[in-house]
Amino acid sequence: MPGGGELMADELLRVDGLDAGYGPVQVLRGLGFTVDEGEIVVILGANGAGKTTTLRAVSGMLPASGSVRFKGQEVLGRRPDQLCSLGMAHVPQGRGTITDLTVDENLRLGAYTRKDHAEISADVASWYDTFPRLGERRDQAAGSMSGGEQQMLAIARALMSRPTLLLLDEPSLGLAPLVTKELFARIADINRERGTAVLVVEQNANLALSVAARGYVLETGQILTSGTAEELQNDDAVRQAYLGR
Numbered sequence: 001m002p003g004g005g006e007l008m009a010d011e012l013l014r015v016d017g018l019d020a021g022y023g024p025v026q027v028l029r030g031l032g033f034t035v036d037e038g039e040i041v042v043i044l045g046a047n048g049a050g051k052t053t054t055l056r057a058v059s060g061m062l063p064a065s066g067s068v069r070f071k072g073q074e075v076l077g078r079r080p081d082q083l084c085s086l087g088m089a090h091v092p093q094g095r096g097t098i099t100d101l102t103v104d105e106n107l108r109l110g111a112y113t114r115k116d117h118a119e120i121s122a123d124v125a126s127w128y129d130t131f132p133r134l135g136e137r138r139d140q141a142a143g144s145m146s147g148g149e150q151q152m153l154a155i156a157r158a159l160m161s162r163p164t165l166l167l168l169d170e171p172s173l174g175l176a177p178l179v180t181k182e183l184f185a186r187i188a189d190i191n192r193e194r195g196t197a198v199l200v201v202e203q204n205a206n207l208a209l210s211v212a213a214r215g216y217v218l219e220t221g222q223i224l225t226s227g228t229a230e231e232l233q234n235d236d237a238v239r240q241a242y243l244g245r
């Protein structure tokens with residue numbers, strides 16, 4: 001790993017010495033990691049390790065100290081909407097839709113930073129192809145859809161902003177195994193076709209490592225291990241704790 005805090009040419013996100021918590025409870029302790037342009041990176045960790053807290057601190061939803069550099073700029077302290085305009089989209093764990101709006105309205109709202117109206121409609125149509133359930137329910141209120149349908153919508157909505165970096169918190173939560181597989185295949189397609197970088201927190205470590213280039217293992221707010229997806233897949237401790245084999 002490069003030292004000295006210099007931003008490398010292809011580095012999209014660099015987190016250094018990140019501290020965050022809730023009131024007196026410190027959760028993240030000097031956390032550091034990077035995501036390169038166009039890279040898929042996974043964060044593994046047990047329940048309560050601080051994965052959600054990490055994504056919230058990076059996307060400006062939770063006050064933090066340390067450094068978060070995105071596209072070469074220090075962005076710690078910026079609001080989530082400012083970061084979204086810069087190209088960072090965050091799908092929070094288990095929610096992320098506006099329940100009173102329809103599926104179609106949610107998707108179009110996801111594109112609020114864009115001006116290319118014809119392309120926006122084409123993107124909406126492509127999501128209805130990917131997730132036919134969303135297309136069938138396009139005029140239904142998001143809040144009346146099933147948990148899995150809302151999860152698909154939340155991810156599609158975040159991608160409607162055509163982000164440079166997508167932060168995904170447990171995208172498989174509440175999804176059937178087959179749908180999860182489809183979703184990861186679609187994420188890999190988008191990564192390949194558009195060069196969208198993805199930082200994903202995921203319990204389904206097997207699937208996440210199958211699409212990721214690199215990963216980090218988080219334990220009590222610190223990075224315990226990091227490596228290429230292949231290294232992590234072959235690491236005995238990682239296998240026992242996260243891969244169930």
Ligand SMILES: Nc1ncnc2c1ncn2[C@@H]1O[C@H](COP(=O)(O)OP(=O)(O)OP(=O)(O)O)[C@@H](O)[C@H]1O
Pocket residue numbers: 022025027045046047048049050051052053054093
């Ligand atoms: N709003 C909050 N107020 C107080 N403590 C919180 C809050 N949110 C999270 N925590 C605590 O911070 C720690 C890290 O939580 P976090 O949600 O980041 O874990 P996680 O790794 O995402 O876990 P999971 O896999 O269960 O989603 C936990 O001990 C949790 O209880």
Ligand SMILES: [Mg+2]
Pocket residue numbers: 051052053093169
């Ligand atoms: Mg979490």
